[in-house]
Amino acid sequence: MKQFAVLSALLLFCSVAHAQDAPSAPVKPEAPPVNTEDARMKALEQQVRTLAGEVALLRDELKELRETKSPAQPADQQVLLASSHPELGGLLSSPAPAPAQATQTQTFGGASGNAKLLNPDISLIGDFIGTAGHNTVAPSRSLEMHESELGVQAIIDPYARADAFISFGETGVNVEEAYVTFTSLPGGLLLKVGKKRADFGKVNTIHNHALPFIDRPLVTNNLVGGEDGIDDAGFFLSRFLPAPKDWFLEGSAELLRGDSADVFQASRRQDVSVVGHLRAYRDLTESTNLDLGLSYARGHNDLGSNFLTNLYSADATLRWRPLRRAIYNSFLFRTELVWSARDQLSAAVPNLFQTQHAFGMYSSAEYRVNRRWTVGGRFDRSGHARDARLTDSGFSGILTYWPSEFSQIRGQYRFGHLATSPTEFSNANELLFQFLFVMGAHGAHPF
Amino acid sequence: MLRILTKNPFIASASSLALVFALLFPVAGRADNKIRIMTATTDLASLAQEIGGDKVEVESVARGYQDPHFVDPKPSFLLKLSKAELLIVVGLELEIGWLPPLITQSSNPRIQVGAPGYLDASRFARILELPTGQVTRAEGDVHPLGNPHYWLDPDNGLRIAKGIQNKLSEMRSNDAAYFAQRYDAFEQRLKQSEQQWQAQMKPYAGRKVVTYHRSWPNFAEHFGLNVVGYVEPRPGIPPSPQHTVELIGQMKRDNVKVIMVEPYFDLKTPNSIARETGAVVVVLMPSVGGEKEITDYFKLFDYDIAKLKKAFDETH
Numbered sequence: 001m002k003q004f005a006v007l008s009a010l011l012l013f014c015s016v017a018h019a020q021d022a023p024s025a026p027v028k029p030e031a032p033p034v035n036t037e038d039a040r041m042k043a044l045e046q047q048v049r050t051l052a053g054e055v056a057l058l059r060d061e062l063k064e065l066r067e068t069k070s071p072a073q074p075a076d077q078q079v080l081l082a083s084s085h086p087e088l089g090g091l092l093s094s095p096a097p098a099p100a101q102a103t104q105t106q107t108f109g110g111a112s113g114n115a116k117l118l119n120p121d122i123s124l125i126g127d128f129i130g131t132a133g134h135n136t137v138a139p140s141r142s143l144e145m146h147e148s149e150l151g152v153q154a155i156i157d158p159y160a161r162a163d164a165f166i167s168f169g170e171t172g173v174n175v176e177e178a179y180v181t182f183t184s185l186p187g188g189l190l191l192k193v194g195k196k197r198a199d200f201g202k203v204n205t206i207h208n209h210a211l212p213f214i215d216r217p218l219v220t221n222n223l224v225g226g227e228d229g230i231d232d233a234g235f236f237l238s239r240f241l242p243a244p245k246d247w248f249l250e251g252s253a254e255l256l257r258g259d260s261a262d263v264f265q266a267s268r269r270q271d272v273s274v275v276g277h278l279r280a281y282r283d284l285t286e287s288t289n290l291d292l293g294l295s296y297a298r299g300h301n302d303l304g305s306n307f308l309t310n311l312y313s314a315d316a317t318l319r320w321r322p323l324r325r326a327i328y329n330s331f332l333f334r335t336e337l338v339w340s341a342r343d344q345l346s347a348a349v350p351n352l353f354q355t356q357h358a359f360g361m362y363s364s365a366e367y368r369v370n371r372r373w374t375v376g377g378r379f380d381r382s383g384h385a386r387d388a389r390l391t392d393s394g395f396s397g398i399l400t401y402w403p404s405e406f407s408q409i410r411g412q413y414r415f416g417h418l419a420t421s422p423t424e425f426s427n428a429n430e431l432l433f434q435f436l437f438v439m440g441a442h443g444a445h446p447f
Numbered sequence: 448m449l450r451i452l453t454k455n456p457f458i459a460s461a462s463s464l465a466l467v468f469a470l471l472f473p474v475a476g477r478a479d480n481k482i483r484i485m486t487a488t489t490d491l492a493s494l495a496q497e498i499g500g501d502k503v504e505v506e507s508v509a510r511g512y513q514d515p516h517f518v519d520p521k522p523s524f525l526l527k528l529s530k531a532e533l534l535i536v537v538g539l540e541l542e543i544g545w546l547p548p549l550i551t552q553s554s555n556p557r558i559q560v561g562a563p564g565y566l567d568a569s570r571f572a573r574i575l576e577l578p579t580g581q582v583t584r585a586e587g588d589v590h591p592l593g594n595p596h597y598w599l600d601p602d603n604g605l606r607i608a609k610g611i612q613n614k615l616s617e618m619r620s621n622d623a624a625y626f627a628q629r630y631d632a633f634e635q636r637l638k639q640s641e642q643q644w645q646a647q648m649k650p651y652a653g654r655k656v657v658t659y660h661r662s663w664p665n666f667a668e669h670f671g672l673n674v675v676g677y678v679e680p681r682p683g684i685p686p687s688p689q690h691t692v693e694l695i696g697q698m699k700r701d702n703v704k705v706i707m708v709e710p711y712f713d714l715k716t717p718n719s720i721a722r723e724t725g726a727v728v729v730v731l732m733p734s735v736g737g738e739k740e741i742t743d744y745f746k747l748f749d750y751d752i753a754k755l756k757k758a759f760d761e762t763h
Binding site: 155158159161181183184185188189190238239240248250279281282283286289291319321323324325326327328371372404405406442443444445447 | 510512513514517518519520521522523525526529540543544545546547548551552554555556559560561562584587588683684685710711713
């Protein structure tokens with residue numbers, strides 16, 4: 001066991017080191033100059049090019065200065081100065097430019113470099129949640145600033161980028177994710193090192209604010225560690241796999257410390273957990289696609305090193321988003337099935353070792369009605385990981401309003417038929433509402 | 448049973464095995480020597496094709512009739528990106544919502560940001576609407592680096608083509624003469640077309656128009672149009688009744704008769720504005736491939752100018 005952990009670490013290290021040794025310009029490595037004369041010529045050429053670029057820039061600035069002054073000039077001179085655009089002559093003499101427009105400064109590129117300097121992209125997403133109604137089994141607070149997620153993202157060097165998401169609750173702080181991604185590995189490998197949400201199913205990979213619901217499905221809470229889920233420190237390796245035509249296949253293998261919420265717990269260093277994921281994707285039409293996944297996770301649970309929890313999952317997503325109306329209409333159907341096999345001691349018979357087999361699933365659908373409104377629904381059903389005789393079920397209706405791309409207001413009605421014992425249930429009727437706001441850098445939309 | 452499982456190193460070391468497995472399937476090489484180019488948008492693809500000729504194989508991620516701000520980063524693009532030698536992007540944060548994850552996940556070192564195979568076309572173009580002073584989202588989804596719809600000025604098309612020519616020559620120095628010749632031919636054709644376009648648009652110089660989104664500042668400036676308002680109250684914010692009423696008032700005062708709309712926006716509000724003001728709604732294509740007949744960069748301007756001309760003639 002130990003040797004293999006060492007071996008895998010060694011292999012990972014080697015591949016990273018190899019990537020950094022590789023020339024950063026694998027496309028066409030320039031041949032070294034034959035002699036110093038050539039090198040000098042090249043340097044001179046380069047200088048001339050740079051100077052020419054600068055002259056062009058200065059010219060444009062001059063032109064711009066002249067143009068901004070031109071309204072005060074006599075009319076004939078205006079036409080002369082705008083000679084490169086004779087057709088604009090009429091426009092220039094028209095009264096005042098539209099006041100609403102941004103200043104018409106001009107540049108030939110280059111702005112991006114100056115404007116951003118070397119600061120990472122910083123964003124903060126606020127997630128405020130309120131709950132009303134009746135739930136005696138798993139009550140949540142009436143009003144809470146559930147999470148303020150700080151995102152810091154940057155390219156580290158020619159070989160890597162890094163992403164960190166620090167989640168501030170009302171009282172505590174949690175590093176939700178912080179990892180470096182090595183983008184220049186050989187063999188088409190992608191390696192992430194750090195703490196990250198594991199690629200187990202779909203919902204486990206999605207941050208709270210990007211979910212199509214306010215809460216997480218019952219199956220996530222009962223079997224896959226709840227809100228935090230399988231989120232652990234370790235190595236995350238993935239690669240595209242050879243696939244039949246029109247299919248996209250990706251395999252991931254992840255080696256984690258073994259601590260994830262209440263699912264996995266490492267009592268010893270050797271108690272690592274592993275996650276494997278296989279994703280198959282296919283475009284059915286230009287607007288419709290199918291996304292399938294199989295996942296496996298294995299780790300030790302809170303009872304000690306001799307007690308394992310094995311999780312299996314299958315997920316399917318069907319998306320429809322017409323390209324011409326992408327901002328107005330879309331539809332998504334998703335279902336995830338999770339099987340849990342948890343080693344534990346029998347509650348009934350002392351010292352009897354047993355494995356609890358529990359199953360859970362959810363199905364959800366969301367439809368974007370227009371640019372601002374989305375309706376959705378979700379059906380939940382899940383056993384309890386520790387007592388498979390207990391099965392919860394429920395459903396939700398969700399309505400989302402988007403004032404802009406950077407804020408979101410959502411309401412969710414949730415009904416739960418929650419098991420308190422194998423034969424007794426408690427019904428929960430709740431109304432949840434959520435306000436989300438995004439500050440700072442424009443993040444990518446999850447897919 | 449349990450002891451065997453915990454001692455079984457096979458499962459626990461799955462990641463190292465996967466690594467070995469992955470190394471056994473290296474990315475397949477290519478027989479021909481064509482440069483595989485991926486572009487963010489169809490316009491860049493068209494320009495790259497003009498310069499690259501039969502020495503390149505070009506494909507665009509976004510389609511011409513798609514809003515380039517909102518493209519789904521589908522895994523099917525990943526395969527193509529993973530094999531690309533050159534990625535040409537519009538830049539100025541136009542693709543910020545979808546391209547960065549595609550680039551990272553492509554696990555293709557050649558096209559990572561800053562690598563030799565990453566080309567930001569905005570570096571060569573003349574950029575308008577660079578905000579000065581404080582930038583906040585009270586202004587909507589503003590582009591703090593300037594307006595990214597710069598390719599709709601043929602002069603910028605030429606500048607981008609030059610940039611692409613330099614990049615391709617750098618990548619295949621043996622074919623530099625070929626690319627130079629293709630660029631010269633492109634420049635000549637563009638200058639000829641430019642004369643026609645200017646001649647067609649000359650009668651309408653200074654005409655006031657309203658556009659849906661701020662997609663047309665470069666186009667308007669080049670062809671002498673005067674954009675006086677927008678259907679969107681702010682970039683990326685859907686039309687509001689109050690703004691629409693104000694816009695109708697402004698259009699009546701200024702006698703604006705043409706509303707230019709991109710193909711991916713809803714026509715409901717533009718149509719109702721048109722009814723109130725007697726203006727016509729004209730759906731212009733901001734990108735190559737927006738309609739079947741728009742097969743290249745030249746046809747893009749042919750199409751838009753013909754449509755505009757018709758709209759101006761109808762309303763005068």
